Amino acid sequence: MSSTNNPAPKWLFPLVLSFIIIILAAVIPRFLPPYTIISLNDIFMYIVLTVSWAVFSGPTRYISLASAAFFGIGIYVSAVLGNVLPFLAAIALGGLASFLLALLVGLSSLRLRGMYFTIFTFGLSELIRHSVLWWEVNITRTVGRLVVSVDNITVYYAMLTIVLLTLAMAYFIKNSKYGLALLAIGESEEATDHIGVNVNALKILAFAMSAVFMGAAGATMATRWTYIDPSIAFNPLFSFMPVLMAIFGGVHRIYGQIIGATALTLLADMLLTKFPYYYNLLYGIILVAVILFLPQGLAGLRERMSKWRKHVLVK
Amino acid sequence: MRILEGKGVQKYFGGLAATADVDFHINQGEIVGLIGPNGAGKTTLFNLISGSIAPTSGTIMFKGENILGLKPHQICKRGLARTFQLVKLFGSMTVSQNILLACFFGKSGGVHKSDAQRESSRLLEFVGLSGTDGVIAKELTIANQKRLEVARALATKPELLLLDELMAGLNPTEVAQATELVLEIRKKGTTIFMIEHVMKAIMGVSDRIIALHYGKKISEGTPEEITTDKTVKEIYLGI
Structure with missing residues (x-):
């Protein structure tokens, strides 16, 4: 039987759509005011952090709060080596440093589960922040560094x-047998081990892979801030935001993660400029409301809508 | 030929011997039952064989190789699979995803997706779960969850299958079906070592039975020999 009679495959629409978006994104900067480009860069940064975070923490349910460490390492690589290395090399090194750090974190937290893993990763990012601060105060006697600036x-x-x-990596991992195995780890680690999956190796590798682009993004964004110090680079907010954004948008869908990162970045931006005094209050209310009423995140909205529509039609 | 042979297998939890100096062997093609009162060390012995826990001492030879101390995934890749006393499925994943994963990572490994899918529907039919491919695993009845766990273990292509209380919690009809399934699996060439409390079932299917008590082997023999064994009668059967 020929396949010409079949309707367009379901991947065609998203493919075309993403192609258009990519072209648009590539052309658009020359027509935009600098402020918009800056906020686009912010959105990109949070998309990278959120999607990367969800590569490991989404399926395995190991909630990592180490994103700030991986992002910050990238920032520091860029700050220290930015004036001796070309921009691209600094970005690549930032990703590599982040990957290696994540390997170490993964190896040292192998036996930790659930809440213990979360607290360990959080503590570790704080430890790194304070170690760098100590190093700068006592050894190099500098607090803060200037980063070679690169244009917007x-x-x-x-x-x-x-x-x-990042999106390509997330997509390929999610749709590979390793993505399925990561999901299985989230269900039962013991059973996953017993059907032949090297659980420890897979966990560590996925964790390290998820750190690569966080580091690369850090190395890139550092050039825009021009001045950094440990409390900027390892700001715990970079650990918490990806978790919130992923949950806000929908942890189990890549498009949900993108929507979550974009929506929350824009929301924060808007609230900060429009309601400088009630910014945090409003932000909190909206977060709580979404998580309360849409446990599947914004991505769950679509499923809800179609259910609701069916319900109404039946009546 | 002995496919599995344990010598002096010991596991201490603190000062308590969960299994103390157990010797046992399974021949290729056999169905061997493992019985004993609660806390006798049956599941501990299974955990030692499958690599879930590390032994205190002893050796377990699988196809002539000492597997004691290997990780579960390494043991699985050598052709030894198991099910769990309390079913451990990937509950939120579909029935077919449960099996596909085992096809992808089991003994043969590197299976192509279309082959794995074919294998998956073949196995589902074999255990009597045809047509449930897209069902979320935790929505199956407990009897069907147990079947799925067997199918998942079989998908790794084991030569030896450990079944930990396959019949527990099943009604008489389901027990009969499960017994049938065990015999079918053996017919296809897989050796079986099974823990069971349902006496009628295990006496019916086993070639040989090993009885444990307080971590020690108290008896071993054909079902007839076991049912007439004085120690087993006193300790376990309570006659």
Whole structure:
């Protein structure tokens, strides 16, 4: 039987849509005011952090709060080596440093489960922050560093590339047998081990892979801030935001994670400028409301809508 | 030929011997039952064989290789699979995803997706779960969850299958079906070592039975020999 009679395959629409978005994203900066480009860069940054975080923590349910450490390492690589290395090399090194750090974190937290893993990763990021601070105060006698500045458009294209690479990685892992195995780890680690999956190796590797682009994004974004110190680079907010954004948008769908990161970045931006005094209050209320009424995140909205529509039609 | 042979297998939890100096062997193609009162060390012995826990001392030879101390995934890849006393499925995943994963990572490994899918529907039919491919695993009845766990274990292509209380919690009809399934699995060439409390079932299917008590082997023999064994009668059967 020929396949010409079949309707367009279901992946065609998203493929075309993402193609259009990519083209648009590549052309758009020359028509935009600098402020918009800066906020686009922010959105890209949070998309990378959120999607990367969800590569490991989404399926396995190991909630990591170490994103700030991986992001911050990238920032520091860029700050220390930015003036001796070309921009691209600094980004690549930032990703590599982050990968290696994640390997170490993964190896040292192998036996920890659930809440213990979460607290350990959080403690570790704080430990790194304070160690770097101590090092700077006592050894190099500098607090804070200047980062070689790179113009917004270059940062924009670098971030766009990192976003696309992150999405590609997330997509391929999710749709591979390893993605399925990560989901299985979230269900029963013991059973996963017993059907032939090297659980420890897979966990560590997935964790390290999820850190690569966080580091690369850190190295890129550092050039935009021009000045950094440990409390900027390892700001715990970079650990918490990806978790919130992923939950806000929908942990189990990549598009949900993208929507979550975009929506919360824009929301924070808008609230901060429109309601500087009630910013945190409003932000909190909206977060709580979404998590309360949409446990599946914004991505769950679509399923809800179609259910509701069916319900109404039946009546 | 002995496919599995344990010598002096010991596991201490603190000062308590869960299994103390157990010697046992399973021949290729056999169905061997493992019985004993609660806390006798049956599941501990299974956990030692499948690599879930590390032994205190002893050796377990599987196809001539000492597997004691290997990780569960390494033991699985050598052709030894198991089910669990309390079913451990990937509950939120579909029935077919449960099996596909075992096809992908089991003994043969590197299976192509379309082959794995074919294997999955073949196995589902074999255990009597045809047509449930897309069902979320935790929505199956307990009897069907147990069947799925057997199918998942079989998907790794084991030469030896450990069944930990396959019949527990099943009604008489389901017990009969499960017994039938065990015999079918053996017919296909897989050796079986099974823990069971349902006496009628285990006496019916086993070639040989090993009885444990307080971590020690108290008796071993054909079902007839076991049912007439004085120690087993006193300790376990309570006659």
